[in-house]
Amino acid sequence: MARIYGIDMGTSSLRIYQKGDGLIYNQKNAIAIFDKKKVIAIGDDAWKMEGKTPANIEVTYPFRSGVPADIKNMVTMLNLIFENLESEHGKMTGQDFMIAVPTNITEVERRAYVDLISETIAKPKRIRVVDKPIADALGCGVDIKEVTGTMIVDMGADTIEISVISYGGIVTGKTLDFGGKRMDDSITAAVRKYYNFMIGPKTAEQVKIMLGTAVKPEEEEIETKQVMGRNVVWGLPGRIALDSMFVYLSLKDIFELIVDAVRNILEHIPPEISVDIMTYGVHLTGGLSGIKKINRLIADSTGLPVYVKSNGNESAAVGLGKIMDDKELDILAERYTDNEIID
Ligand SMILES: Nc1ncnc2c1ncn2[C@@H]1O[C@H](COP(=O)(O)OP(=O)(O)OP(=O)(O)O)[C@@H](O)[C@H]1O
Numbered sequence: 001m002a003r004i005y006g007i008d009m010g011t012s013s014l015r016i017y018q019k020g021d022g023l024i025y026n027q028k029n030a031i032a033i034f035d036k037k038k039v040i041a042i043g044d045d046a047w048k049m050e051g052k053t054p055a056n057i058e059v060t061y062p063f064r065s066g067v068p069a070d071i072k073n074m075v076t077m078l079n080l081i082f083e084n085l086e087s088e089h090g091k092m093t094g095q096d097f098m099i100a101v102p103t104n105i106t107e108v109e110r111r112a113y114v115d116l117i118s119e120t121i122a123k124p125k126r127i128r129v130v131d132k133p134i135a136d137a138l139g140c141g142v143d144i145k146e147v148t149g150t151m152i153v154d155m156g157a158d159t160i161e162i163s164v165i166s167y168g169g170i171v172t173g174k175t176l177d178f179g180g181k182r183m184d185d186s187i188t189a190a191v192r193k194y195y196n197f198m199i200g201p202k203t204a205e206q207v208k209i210m211l212g213t214a215v216k217p218e219e220e221e222i223e224t225k226q227v228m229g230r231n232v233v234w235g236l237p238g239r240i241a242l243d244s245m246f247v248y249l250s251l252k253d254i255f256e257l258i259v260d261a262v263r264n265i266l267e268h269i270p271p272e273i274s275v276d277i278m279t280y281g282v283h284l285t286g287g288l289s290g291i292k293k294i295n296r297l298i299a300d301s302t303g304l305p306v307y308v309k310s311n312g313n314e315s316a317a318v319g320l321g322k323i324m325d326d327k328e329l330d331i332l333a334e335r336y337t338d339n340e341i342i343d
């Protein structure tokens with residue numbers, strides 16, 4: 001029997017699920033290249049180097065805005081990942097692959113996902129694609145066969161994909177072209193403007209994770225953290241204290257855009273499905289759904305029950321695993337017939 005692998009490739013992270021073994025890989029989707037040629041690190045190791053490398057080492061992200069942008073480096077990275085995984089998880093060549101793909105992409109981009117995997121050393125026997133919101137829903141524990149109206153909001157690094165699902169299919173949806181990274185940038189800009197202080201992108205991300213909140217904090221809830229960076233006036237390294245009210249205010253506009261998009265979709269779906277969403281609610285997933293009180297914000301602004309998946313960044317890959325394990329769900333994985341490799 002062929003092994004089955006499921007892949008969710010995001011702008012920030014890459015996840016691989018293996019039937020039977022579960023989630024076998026979850027690392028940053030980053031690659032470090034020396035002298036524009038030699039790959040010296042991948043995944044979390046490459047990410048750790050970012051912002052600290054000399055001029056001849058470049059850390060790049062092969063995915064941008066949720067789609068493959070640098071195919072050559074992505075194939076190189078996948079080959080290294082597959083090689084590393086083989087010793088523990090068995091031979092990866094000639095097996096079955098399922099790829100979670102965003103829904104708002106062009107046919108050419110969809111094709112690029114398939115080509116990417118077929119060009120690796122895995123040389124899959126069969127490649128199938130699954131709409132990411134469907135994989136997300138399964139990963140969130142939604143009983144896709146029964147549910148007649150639920151909303152899935154996958155909040156990633158560069159995209160926020162909002163989808164309404166009924167009877168295992170996508171009724172409607174919208175993808176916002178921003179996510180957690182836009183929030184990091186917004187924090188960086190606010191710190192620079194109000195404190196004349198420069199922080200790096202990783203510090204900004206940490207600030208978002210530690211102090212970010214989707215609902216205005218009460219006086220007694222305000223938390224403070226020291227962060228390191230560089231004073232723009234003196235040009236010297238230093239530290240300042242940031243608090244959760246400051247971070248909330250720097251993110252507020254972005255939260256408003258998310259709420260507006262969610263409400264806009266709810267306003268345009270057929271009434272029968274709206275009624276069912278009252279029952280089945282909204283599922284928040286993706287890494288950014290870990291931000292504090294995002295469930296409160298969406299619940300208060302829609303009046304719907306809201307659920308948040310812990311380890312949200314794993315949900316699409318875990319959902320692919322559910323399809324592998326349940327024959328009745330097999331129909332959700334679509335063969336990419338255009339691909340000659342398929343048997
Ligand atoms: N606890 C947390 N609080 C707030 N943000 C978080 C938390 N954990 C992760 N994030 C953010 O989630 C984002 C990454 O999410 P995820 O791994 O789902 O993205 P991705 O799938 O790689 O990207 P995309 O789907 O946009 O291509 C990053 O912006 C990260 O900072």
Ligand SMILES: [Mg+2]
Nearest residue numbers: 010011156286
């Ligand atoms: Mg994602």
